[in-house]
Amino acid sequence: MPTVHDVAKRAGVAPITVSRVINNSGYISEATRERVKATIKEIGYVPNTLARGLRSKRTNTLGLIVTDITNPYFTLMARGVEDVAGDSNYTVIYCNTDESETKEEKYANILAQRQVEGVLLVPAGGNDRTIKFLEANGISVVILDRRVSGVEKDFVCSDSKNGANLLVKLLIKLGHERIAIITGPKNVSTSTDRVAGYRRALKESGYGKNELIYYGAFNQQSGYELTQQAMNHTPRPTAILGANNFIAIGITKALHDLSVDVPGDVSVVGFDDLPESMLVRPFLTVARQPAYDMGRSATELLLKRISGDLPEDCQEVIFQTEIVERESVGPRKSSSL
Amino acid sequence: MPTVHDVAKRAGVAPITVSRVINNSGYISEATRERVKATIKEIGYVPNTLARGLRSKRTNTLGLIVTDITNPYFTLMARGVEDVAGDSNYTVIYCNTDESETKEEKYANILAQRQVEGVLLVPAGGNDRTIKFLEANGISVVILDRRVSGVEKDFVCSDSKNGANLLVKLLIKLGHERIAIITGPKNVSTSTDRVAGYRRALKESGYGKNELIYYGAFNQQSGYELTQQAMNHTPRPTAILGANNFIAIGITKALHDLSVDVPGDVSVVGFDDLPESMLVRPFLTVARQPAYDMGRSATELLLKRISGDLPEDCQEVIFQTEIVERESVGPRKSSSL
């Protein structure tokens, strides 16, 4: 493969001049610039980013660590990240932790080895080791989606508490009094925040005693199993809140298998959303989080942090959720009492 | 950040010894190995992959270029790629072309600059410029999912022709005679292969005159619009084949909006599949492609090609599709004639 030297020799200039053309830096006469550009094209020169990064300490690379890349919520977020990064000539390395803290630390290490300039992190657990490690290696970090307690970092999320509160209030307005929440793990803030919003809504409506909380995992299977548990509770809930899209789908499936009609017998509401392109029939009532914009916003923050365009203290961006009412909710039937 | 030199000095050895420990290469006494390892941990040394790659010419990096990362078919494929790559200590850089040949070339260039050792390519169009460019830069390429005419390269796909053939035969067995196919662009092999399978099934069943073919794009909107066209045709089709998952969803939506019952009035079959975790109710009858295994297989091929463990001539792996029968098909009703 040709190098700057080859280009330089052929164009009759010094390597540094070629470098200046590539980077649009320093003074260069229009004539030499054109000549060098032509030579680059002629011999098909492609700059080596390894050498560039090694010398300049700038790799134009970001890392994105998410917990589940098969979830469209995170895919959409990733698109937001990529769009902003691409506009600034940054490449993104995606890492998928499957909610495992071990994998998270492994990937953080790989990203450090690759000299990424910044990392967007959706934390897999409650621990701050990954963040501390990245910090120690001089890598800027923006936390996405989930809060890690005791960590002061730039942070972008949606308002889980308020979203859950609104969903529950909606159910209460429809006459529901026994509402269950099926959520994710206890050490994940989106999981506990949604429970907090749920509890507040119940308390404010005078149903504080009716709490029915099931912790599990953010996937369909967990939603399915916990629904079976919830429906065994006496008295049965007349409405269920699933704390993310996969859980909500698991709930709907379990109810179907139990021959419970939705929303006739039980109303179901969820979080996140699936893109319309994947749905035969939009069905679930959800608190929709602006995943794409969250990805964009977090990346803008990160790039500013990297370039030093940000004040010292941490920025926090909280997006509001949008309640999308669809077919999965209905009034409580008196027969269900 | 500490370097090999810092580790070496502190451990009382030469830098190359540290290098040998990191790479598990050459002879080293157990004692020094332990001492070096301890020192690495002690001062938190993280090897710099830029310097490693620059010197050794091995970057342990692959590129994956797909046309639509929001499609679960490709997400699943990407997981297969990542799993195999990860097992061999390779990192994958994902690139999303949105079916644009311009973006494809842009990303190929970025990957070349980053000195990736190989690229897995789902071609956006019919042209071979990207492939030629990567080849010219000494980068191994495996083509995924779609054939590019006139190109001799390792190739992994599923049997589109046979899949479409089986789907149409299934419909014919149910009594359907007027079957439409709604497919993607004319310059994409999966699109035309599925049409070919469709045509063969019709011909072999004596309905060769009933061809009803609609070319468009591999997305929901195109599926929706072309369904409206198809249903305006006289006589109306009694069954429709959508050439990928998004098209099939568009078809179902359009039929719903036209108050056409599925499968009562019109049967619908599709390609690919959505993961169960995303479906409230599995519904569509589809030819399922083993996306995850295709990703795995392609990556295994690529890694072997990179390490020279493969014979000169091109390998071709064709996976069979699995017909999954569900609710969206039914017998042709005589009333629909």
Added chain:
DNA sequence: ATGAAAGCGCTAACAT
């Protein structure tokens, strides 16, 4: 407006 020299952090090649 252009160039020469040096070195980023690592490992290949060649000692010993």
Added chain:
DNA sequence: ATGTTAGCGCTTTCAT
């Protein structure tokens, strides 16, 4: 079993 030397391809720094 360990070390010395050199150089990967680029850009920083300091000339001119």
